[in-house]
Amino acid sequence: MQALLNEILDQVRPLIGQGKVADYIPALADVAADQLGIGVYGNDGELFTAGDAQTPFSIQSISKVFSLVQAIQHSGEAIWQRLGHEPSGQPFNSLLQLELESGRPRNPFINAGALVISDINQSRFAAPVLSMRDFVRRLSGNPHVAVDNRIAESEYQHRARNAAMAYLMQSFGNFHNDVEKVLRGYFSHCALSMSCVDLAKAFCFLANDGFCKHSGEQILSVRQTQQVNSIMATSGLYDEAGNFAYRVGLPGKSGVGGGIVAVVPGQYTICVWSPELNKAGNSLAGMATLEVLSERIGWSVF
Numbered sequence: 458m459q460a461l462l463n464e465i466l467d468q469v470r471p472l473i474g475q476g477k478v479a480d481y482i483p484a485l486a487d488v489a490a491d492q493l494g495i496g497v498y499g500n501d502g503e504l505f506t507a508g509d510a511q512t513p514f515s516i517q518s519i520s521k522v523f524s525l526v527q528a529i530q531h532s533g534e535a536i537w538q539r540l541g542h543e544p545s546g547q548p549f550n551s552l553l554q555l556e557l558e559s560g561r562p563r564n565p566f567i568n569a570g571a572l573v574i575s576d577i578n579q580s581r582f583a584a585p586v587l588s589m590r591d592f593v594r595r596l597s598g599n600p601h602v603a604v605d606n607r608i609a610e611s612e613y614q615h616r617a618r619n620a621a622m623a624y625l626m627q628s629f630g631n632f633h634n635d636v637e638k639v640l641r642g643y644f645s646h647c648a649l650s651m652s653c654v655d656l657a658k659a660f661c662f663l664a665n666d667g668f669c670k671h672s673g674e675q676i677l678s679v680r681q682t683q684q685v686n687s688i689m690a691t692s693g694l695y696d697e698a699g700n701f702a703y704r705v706g707l708p709g710k711s712g713v714g715g716g717i718v719a720v721v722p723g724q725y726t727i728c729v730w731s732p733e734l735n736k737a738g739n740s741l742a743g744m745a746t747l748e749v750l751s752e753r754i755g756w757s758v759f
């Protein structure tokens with residue numbers, strides 16, 4: 458595995474330069490574009506890394522999985538009264554469908570859906586950002602995981618589109634807390650800084666029937682774990698979820714910080730990171746890395 462990871466990173470490295478670092482959140486644009494890393498974590502606790510696997514980056518939309526899991530933990534099936542679990546076929550920040558579908562987001566991994574989940578968590582936790590941070594610290598086994606407040610503040614200053622979504626949902630009665638407060642919380646969890654190693658470890662319960670070995674916690678039931686993986690497989694990469702299923706064939710979740718997490722049920726979790734994105738907002742070199750790795754090992758679940 459170790460030799461394979463080194464080989465694959467060398468193979469995809471020439472793609473760096475063909476994508477574009479996200480700059481609609483100005484603080485995100487400061488990252489060095491030529492970074493590339495991978496962490497692979499086995500259900501048996503084995504860890505393989507290559508490249509910039511230990512460098513923390515902004516997890517952005519990958520955090521939507523953590524907030525969804527928290528909401529499922531305290532509210533279970535009831536959350537689906539507020540949003541769906543259908544792929545959207547739209548960019549992650551699209552407003553169009555939300556208006557047509559009366560303020561009910563298609564799924565928890567587009568921004569509108571993640572904002573509803575944040576609203577649900579806001580109603581439940583006294584300090585939602587701290588609850589999320591502590592949850593992620595336990596899952597990753599890294600007590601130093603923290604929010605990069607500079608990035609959270611930068612996104613708040615440029616919140617127009619996400620704010621528009623939240624207020625639109627409020628106008629349809631599908632938003633219960635103060636919009637600005639929920640936006641702040643959502644931007645904070647998107648601004649968590651984690652490395653490929655942190656994320657591969659934090660997602661391992663999804664490859665292990667809901668059980669996180671290093672924290673000793675049953676995070677979700679077996680059934681709930683299958684359900685979260687199914688939503689990742691159908692919606693984890695927005696309007697590129699089909700392409701990801703075709704090329705990689707695993708449940709996955711991406712973020713505009715350039716990270717992508719993928720789950721090999723029963724075996725491994727993988728996190729790749731490279732900041733340059735393709736047009737759909739997914740890491741260009743990251744997608745290629747996962748494609749080659751999945752093909753070489755025969756990991757596709759399809």
Ligand SMILES: NC(=O)CC[C@H](N)C(=O)O
Nearest residue numbers: 517518549568647712713
């Ligand atoms: N796709 C993403 O990673 C988007 C997350 C980002 N915080 C946003 O709301 O726009």
